[in-house]
Amino acid sequence: MILFLLELPIVVMALLIIGTTVALAWLIVEIVHRTHLAKLKPSFRNMLPPLGGAMMAGYVIFSALVANTIWREKEFAEQAVHQEVRSLSFAAKMVDAQRYPEFGLAIAAYAKTVTQQEWQSMSDGIENTGAQQILDNLHRTVLTGLPGLPEEIRRSLTATLKDVEIARQNRLMAATDIIPGEVWVTVVMTALVVLTFSAFAHQHDLVAARIMASLFGVMIGSMMFSIIAVDRPFIGKVAISKAAMIKLWENR
Template sequence: MFIVFHQLPLAPMFIVILSISTLVCWLLIGLVRFCVPRLGYPPDEPLPIRDSIINTSGALFALIVAFSAAGIWNDAVSARNAVQREADAVESAMILSTALPEEARAMLLARLRAYLSGVIAIDWPAMAASTPTDDPVFDQSERHLLGALEHVSRQNAAPGGSAAYGPLLDRLIEIRQARLARLASSQSGVSWAQWFAMWLISTATLLSIVICNSHAFRMQIVAAHLYVIVVSAAYFVILTHDRPFIGKVSVQPTALQALVAH
């Protein structure tokens, strides 16, 4: 939903978030200052609204931000673990291939290198664009892995085959499992319902601050803008880490790139 924000450099991303939040802040200030006199309340007297509503809605916003941040952290850890598992399994398969006959070893290494090249050149840009995991673009790299799996499975089932084919087959299956976990992690992130809830609660809290300080214009501006800065920082952190494979702090294929020339 917010892929345009995710792909921004960090400084422009924060400036955009702060600008949008400030715009909403001034719209609420203008709305309150327009409505208060028309509802029959003196502009220079406190409104009959308790300050506790600010504490309540602020606590709710902090709670949902903490809930979302915990999910984002778990998604990021899972994504990094999946990439590392994939790289470790590929490296193990390359090492085990040394026990194969020269022709079989060369063919397997060629397929694994083609798979790695496809993952780096095709999978990563597709994940950065938030492409659905069932998109045919991911088939281009997977076909090399499936070809290796088919060949090793056939050789493992053949009588008199090398004893290395069994462990090698296990490594290839592990590569595929790690690949599926990586692709699943690329679709993780904060849901639209969480975004809506955070926006609604933060806007309600800001509105409460503006209303409770409507009798003192300077204090109204100071209090509202302090809250805007805090909320913008929270949104900035969440947007920066929301998608594991999108943005300037995303997971990179460094471990896989080191194996291409292995």
């Protein structure tokens, strides 16, 4: 379901999530007012009216913490990609392209494999073995190949390729670091509690109940949208761009 939403345009995704939440809120209101659950409505008369607002505030704070965590993970993923591209570009510039053309071609092949194959599969936890093999071969080439290369450049290349490896692993981890199912259960269940309490608390006026359901539905839907939009940092309309990585092999 989340993958389907991520493929939609941002505005459409936001409207769909918020609209679904509002519709669910209205459904709860109708269930409360039209079924045997209406017998429970008098029990809510002795509850403090501000309790509903406090519950909504608690939900907003909880959702904001979840959203903040997800957005920080997206920033971490962006930094990993930036570091990987920067290290690859630096390694390519340290080697004479005319004397050692195979080194630059290997970096281009790695970048092409990452952008065309691994970029799509890493969100499912699938690491591209071809990209890893190319990177391993680059390490081997720096250690045992490139005859006549100054020793200080060879050491610098070794350190730079280690930076590439670290950035690559950070990127792969960030791609699969999505919200656990247990957290989603908590987000959904607490939203249902807030909407149900609102429906009971405004049992004396069906119109008021619908208005509050709409307002709470918009707030809850907006919070869910802010979470879902970046749940998978490399998929969707707000996904991390691979343009910088593409330039490493397009210019070859």
